[in-house]
Amino acid sequence: MTTKQKKWIASLAVLSVIVGITPNAYAMHIMEGYLAPRYCIAWGVLCIPFLVTGYLSINKKLKENRKNITLLAMAGAFIFVISSLKIPSVTGSCSHMTGTGLGAILFGPTAVSILGIIVLLFQAILLAHGGLTTLGANTFSMAIAGPLLSYGIFLLCKKLKVNRYVGIFLAAFLGDLFTYCVTSFQLAIAYPSAEGGVMASVGKFLGVFAPTQLPLAVLEGILTVLIMIALKTYATPELNMLKLNMEEK
Amino acid sequence: MHRGHEISADTYSYLSALREWNTTYKVAFSVGALVTVIAADSVGVSAVTLLFMLFLSVGVGKIPARDYFRLMKIPLAFILLGGAAITAQFGSGADSLFRTRFFLTNLYVTQSSLTLGIHVTLKAFSAVSALYLMTLSTPMGEIISVFRKIRVPVLILELMHLIYRYIFILSETNQRQKDSAGSRLGYCDLKTSFRTFSGELANLLVLSMKKAETYYDAMEARGYEGNALFWEETKPLTAGQLLYAGLYLALLLGTFCLIGRRG
Numbered sequence: 230m231t232t233k234q235k236k237w238i239a240s241l242a243v244l245s246v247i248v249g250i251t252p253n254a255y256a257m258h259i260m261e262g263y264l265a266p267r268y269c270i271a272w273g274v275l276c277i278p279f280l281v282t283g284y285l286s287i288n289k290k291l292k293e294n295r296k297n298i299t300l301l302a303m304a305g306a307f308i309f310v311i312s313s314l315k316i317p318s319v320t321g322s323c324s325h326m327t328g329t330g331l332g333a334i335l336f337g338p339t340a341v342s343i344l345g346i347i348v349l350l351f352q353a354i355l356l357a358h359g360g361l362t363t364l365g366a367n368t369f370s371m372a373i374a375g376p377l378l379s380y381g382i383f384l385l386c387k388k389l390k391v392n393r394y395v396g397i398f399l400a401a402f403l404g405d406l407f408t409y410c411v412t413s414f415q416l417a418i419a420y421p422s423a424e425g426g427v428m429a430s431v432g433k434f435l436g437v438f439a440p441t442q443l444p445l446a447v448l449e450g451i452l453t454v455l456i457m458i459a460l461k462t463y464a465t466p467e468l469n470m471l472k473l474n475m476e477e478k
Numbered sequence: 479m480h481r482g483h484e485i486s487a488d489t490y491s492y493l494s495a496l497r498e499w500n501t502t503y504k505v506a507f508s509v510g511a512l513v514t515v516i517a518a519d520s521v522g523v524s525a526v527t528l529l530f531m532l533f534l535s536v537g538v539g540k541i542p543a544r545d546y547f548r549l550m551k552i553p554l555a556f557i558l559l560g561g562a563a564i565t566a567q568f569g570s571g572a573d574s575l576f577r578t579r580f581f582l583t584n585l586y587v588t589q590s591s592l593t594l595g596i597h598v599t600l601k602a603f604s605a606v607s608a609l610y611l612m613t614l615s616t617p618m619g620e621i622i623s624v625f626r627k628i629r630v631p632v633l634i635l636e637l638m639h640l641i642y643r644y645i646f647i648l649s650e651t652n653q654r655q656k657d658s659a660g661s662r663l664g665y666c667d668l669k670t671s672f673r674t675f676s677g678e679l680a681n682l683l684v685l686s687m688k689k690a691e692t693y694y695d696a697m698e699a700r701g702y703e704g705n706a707l708f709w710e711e712t713k714p715l716t717a718g719q720l721l722y723a724g725l726y727l728a729l730l731l732g733t734f735c736l737i738g739r740r741g
Contacts, residue, residue: 260553262605263560263598266517288633295704296694302640303648303690309641310648311679317671335683347638351645354613354621355487357552361509361609362516420564420598423591429568437563455676456683464684471687 257412257438258352258367261360268419273365276346279373283342290340300471305344308332309351316448326445329408330401331453333376334383335471345372370411379404394454402450409442410435487549487613496539496615500715505624507723508612514730515605521597522733524604530726531607535614538722549610550603557602565595618642623710636706647689652682 264272290297311328332341346368353359359367379400386396417430460468491497496504515527536543568583612621622638655678659665664674697706 258556260556260560260602260606261512261609262516262602264516265519266513269516284631284633291633296691298636299640299690299694299697300687302637303644303686305637305641306644306648307683307686309645310652310682313649314652314675314679317665317668317675343634343637344641347634347641350638351618351642353609354618355645357487357549357606357609357613360512360605362512362605416560416563420594423567423588425568430563433563433566433568434560437559452672452676452679455672456680459677459680460683463680467684467687 257370257409257442258349258359259363259412259415261353261357261362263360263416264363264366264419266362268415269362269365271365272369272415276342276365276368276373279342280346280368283339286339287343301340301344304332304336304340305347308341308344309348312348312352313356316445316452326449326452327371327375327405327408329371329375330379330397330404330449331456333380333404334397334400334453334457338376338380341376342368342372345376348372366412366415370408370415374411375404375408378407394458397457398450398454401453402446405442405446405449409438409446413438486545487610488618490541490545490614491617494535494539494541494615496534496611497617498713499615499719500713501616501620502624502627503715503719503723504616505612505621507726508608511608511611511726512605515601515608519601520733520737521600522737523730524597524600526729526733528600528604528607530729531604531611534611534722535607539615541614546610546614549614550606553602553606557599560602561595561599564598565591567591619708620711622708632705639706639708644686644689648682648686651685652678655681 287301290301308328311326311331313325316326329341329345332344336344346364349359349364349367349372350361353361353364382403383396383400386399387393391399413431413434416434417427420430421427422429422433511527511531515524518524532546535541536546565587567586567588619639619642622635622642625638626635659674659678663670665671
């Protein structure tokens with residue numbers, strides 16, 4: 230065997246191990262116990278302004294119409310359920326949607342921040358995905374950064390008169406990718422490389438999770454578009470109701 | 479009817495023998511152990527906690543051991559991948575245990591990165607086991623009652639109660655959708671699966687919005703005026719329960735002494 234062949238075999242082995250051991254690829258929840266206390270606190274504190282904004286906006290919506298409470302709760306349960314469903318896939322491995330893009334488009338990013346932290350807490354308690362100490366970090370990446378970017382892209386595409394479904398695809402796809410980048414960054418500053426520091430470490434975490442997260446982001450984009458098409462066809466009145474009740478004014 | 483294993487932590491929380499323990503005490507114990515593990519950041523504390531939590535959940539709580547280990551496998555993929563990323567290093571790779579050419583650079587493992595990788599993996603499993611002490615023995619309603627005690631706004635508590643209930647309603651509805659779509663060959667190939675899957679979710683959203691309205695009416699018919707009250711059981715704190723926390727503290731103290739003597 231030449232050195233070149235050896236190198237290829239080594240890389241293939243690494244790749245197959247990475248692909249092989251992820252039979253259950255959830256969105257990237259940082260596990261319990263993975264972050265040192267100061268990072269847990271720092272990320273939690275960073276979430277507070279967004280959560281307060283979310284709380285105030287939800288409170289306002291409820292003052293306007295008390296009926297929104299069940300609507301909001303249903304929206305939260307809906308986000309939980311879509312993020313726990315297995316996406317049909319070729320390889321037999323099961324992956325799950327994050328639902329951040331869809332949630333942000335349907336319910337607006339401020340409501341999603343509060344619903345998101347509740348959903349993440351339930352995922353930690355009921356499904357053991359994520360954790361209590363890493364709740365702040367996970368909330369920041371999945372309930373704040375991802376949805377905000379998704380919603381921004383959705384609005385931008387609307388303004389630029391891009392095709393509606395291309396806009397939805399981009400919003401969901403990039404929102405998912407952004408969540409994954411933020412999580413990798415969060416892990417990297419907690420565990421910087423000996424050589425090259427934080428940036429090298431970001432590269433490592435991005436690389437390790439890429440085989441599951443990249444296809445997942447594309448799938449998420451496609452599925453979100455399909456769901457929005459189905460909603461447009463069958464549920465225009467409900468969509469309008471959501472817009473009326475939830476969207477930012 | 480066949481149910482997904484997704485919500486199994488909830489099932490165990492009703493079956494566990496630790497269910498009768500005082501709720502606040504249980505949550506404080508679990509969160510306390512969790513914080514200890516990540517703050518102490520030591521192999522000894524992690525190992526002691528992992529074993530003690532296994533003893534509490536399986537030995538005292540009577541969760542079947544096979545199910546417990548199956549639940550511990552849930553975070554496995556993340557922990558292994560994260561551990562790999564921490565262990566493997568890129569660069570020149572001076573004095574490493576193992577080194578290989580990897581495209582333009584070297585992939586290598588040093589003594590310290592390997593130790594750190596194993597250490598973090600152990601810590602993560604230990605933290606998960608501490609979390610399981612709470613989640614496998616405390617139903618959600620009781621956990622929410624602890625949130626009420628630490629003064630989380632009522633609006634959030636109410637949302638939590640409702641979301642918790644609606645999760646079960648929606649996932650049951652979705653299970654029925656899946657069964658009926660499957661029996662009509664909705665999952666025969668990949669393209670059809672995608673269409674079925676997204677159709678299901680769109681339909682689920684419509685159903686959930688309809689249900690939301692019905693449920694509000696139902697709540698109003700039962701006298702809901704913007705403040706939902708939920709029944710809470712009071713569970714006494716007994717000396718027997720405190721004994722376990724004492725035992726855990728003694729073990730921790732012992733571990734710290736051992737570490738101190740060695741260091």
